[in-house]
Amino acid sequence: MLPSLQESLDGDEKELESSEEGGPAEERKLEQPPSSHYCLYSYRGSRLAQQRGDSDDGSPSGTNLETPSGDDFSLSLVDTNLPSEVEPELRSFIAKRLSKGAIFEGLGNVASVELRIPGYRVGCYYCLFQQGKLLPETATVGSEYNPTEYVVCFLGEHTFRLELDKYIQGLKNNMNCEEGGLENHTKAYLNSWFEDVVCPIQRVVLLFQEKLTFLLHAALSYTPVEVKESDEKTKRDINRFLSVASLQGLIHEGTMTSLCMAMTEEQHKSVVIDCSGSQPQFSNAGSNRFCEDWMQAFLNGAEGGNPFLFRQVLENFKLKAIQDTNNLKRFIRQAEMNHYALFKCYMFLKNCGSGDILLKIVKVEHEEMPEAKNVVAVLEEFMKEALAQGF
Numbered sequence: 001m002l003p004s005l006q007e008s009l010d011g012d013e014k015e016l017e018s019s020e021e022g023g024p025a026e027e028r029k030l031e032q033p034p035s036s037h038y039c040l041y042s043y044r045g046s047r048l049a050q051q052r053g054d055s056d057d058g059s060p061s062g063t064n065l066e067t068p069s070g071d072d073f074s075l076s077l078v079d080t081n082l083p084s085e086v087e088p089e090l091r092s093f094i095a096k097r098l099s100k101g102a103i104f105e106g107l108g109n110v111a112s113v114e115l116r117i118p119g120y121r122v123g124c125y126y127c128l129f130q131q132g133k134l135l136p137e138t139a140t141v142g143s144e145y146n147p148t149e150y151v152v153c154f155l156g157e158h159t160f161r162l163e164l165d166k167y168i169q170g171l172k173n174n175m176n177c178e179e180g181g182l183e184n185h186t187k188a189y190l191n192s193w194f195e196d197v198v199c200p201i202q203r204v205v206l207l208f209q210e211k212l213t214f215l216l217h218a219a220l221s222y223t224p225v226e227v228k229e230s231d232e233k234t235k236r237d238i239n240r241f242l243s244v245a246s247l248q249g250l251i252h253e254g255t256m257t258s259l260c261m262a263m264t265e266e267q268h269k270s271v272v273i274d275c276s277g278s279q280p281q282f283s284n285a286g287s288n289r290f291c292e293d294w295m296q297a298f299l300n301g302a303e304g305g306n307p308f309l310f311r312q313v314l315e316n317f318k319l320k321a322i323q324d325t326n327n328l329k330r331f332i333r334q335a336e337m338n339h340y341a342l343f344k345c346y347m348f349l350k351n352c353g354s355g356d357i358l359l360k361i362v363k364v365e366h367e368e369m370p371e372a373k374n375v376v377a378v379l380e381e382f383m384k385e386a387l388a389q390g391f
Contacts, residue, residue, distance in 0.1 A: 036194030039080040039090055039153040043098065043128065045073035073099070078150070079187060086115050094126060094151055103128045103151065108165045113155075125159035127152055127168050131175050150175075154193050158308045163197045163240075200237040201244065201314060202307040205298045207234070207280065213295040214285035218271045219245035220321055221286065221357045229276035238273065245314055247321060290321075290353030321354065328358050329365070332379075336371045345375070346382045355383060 075095050080087055093113050097103050108127040115122060130147040152171065154164060174186045205212055218225050219242045227235045272283040294317045301309045331348055334341035349355030359379060366372035 036198070037080070037082045037155045038190050038193055039082055039087060039155075040078040040190060041091065041094065041151045041153075042076045042078050043074065043149045043151050045075075045098065075151070079190060081191060082155070089113075089115050090124070090153060090155075093124075094153065097126070098128075098151070105130055105149070108161050108168065110159050110161050115155075122155050123157060123159045125154045125156075125161060125164045127165070129168055129172055131172065152190075154197075156194065156198060156308070157306075158311070160197060160311065164193070167193060167197055198311070199307045200240045201310040202302075203234075203237050204241040205302055205310055207237075209299065210295065211280065211282060212298055213287045213291040214271065214282045215241065216245060216291040216294055216317070217286045217288060217357075218242065220247070220291065220354065221360070222246065223286070224270040225273065226270045227273045227275065229274055231275075234275060241314075244311070245318065247318060286356075288354050288356055290324075290357075293353060294320075324352050324354060325358055325361055328352075328362055332362060332366070332372055332375050335375045342375060342378065345379055349379060349383060350386060359383060 073095075075091060075098065077087065077091065082090065090113065093111075094103075097109075097111075103109065103126065105128050108125055110123060110125050112121040113124045128149060128151050130149050152168065171186070171189060174189050204215070208215060215225075215238070217223070225238070225242060227238055230238075269284045271285050274281045274283070294313075297313055297317075298310065301313050328345065328348060331341055331345040335345050349359060352358065359376065362372075363376050363380075366376055
């Protein structure tokens, strides 16, 4: 059973405030773990560790893979904002991963690493990428081309792999444009990863406050949103929030496409956010009790000021929406043969707080199923009557 909003929020705060077991509390007080640091390394060497001797059970078979060395391996620091006494520990961790063949080009990984304080672990996203790949049309027969390889690491309480995978593409583009060294633009890009990847959700919550309920409703209902009179940073933040808050990838792609079309045809209008004044103003916006409750959960989280917490609350918001959708689908299947289950469907829609959106989702999904379609049609009539009576 999914926890209540407050239980969910409290649990997230405890999870974010606590570290892995095993480190003395006194040591943890000595130094805060890195929360928004990065490292960029240049790499040269072979990552054929599996050929150098793991046994069948995964343990090393006599070959020392812990500290790679020799002319075929080089991991050099290019740029970082980590303290100098901490960076070698991170470099050692990355070197071990490379020596074991555990890092593949273009695929980001997330691990928990120990830096400085025994027992105090921090999240680390790391990715190997190549700069300046040879284009097929410029290659010549028999030519060899060895693009420069880099490993980038981002350190924080929680790291968001999908967002950072996209962020790496921007880093590659910057470095490809800046031949001959790491220029200021690339340094600024690396330094701003925390602001660009972790903080947008927090900034959106603080910007909209109680009006966040309109944005949550738009994301959940696949209603298009148009942002006017806004600077580019705010517009990017809003679009990123909508992207993360939507159920894309969690429900069938065909259903999502049909639902987007249905919502557009039904409303004929986008939600418009006008940012020309001191406070953003919404037009054509909708809301429901479900979104209002979760809006309050976000505002409660704002009191702590932890940007990582907002992302976890947003994930819980999506999880609850998916759980409610699946429950409604199950009730509808039962209602095809049982009138009491039909009443359960109606009561569920009436009490869940997001019946308006859930009914649209299942209506699209059951469009080609006659019996379920009939159940949905009856539920729509029930909900219209309830709405007319003020329920």
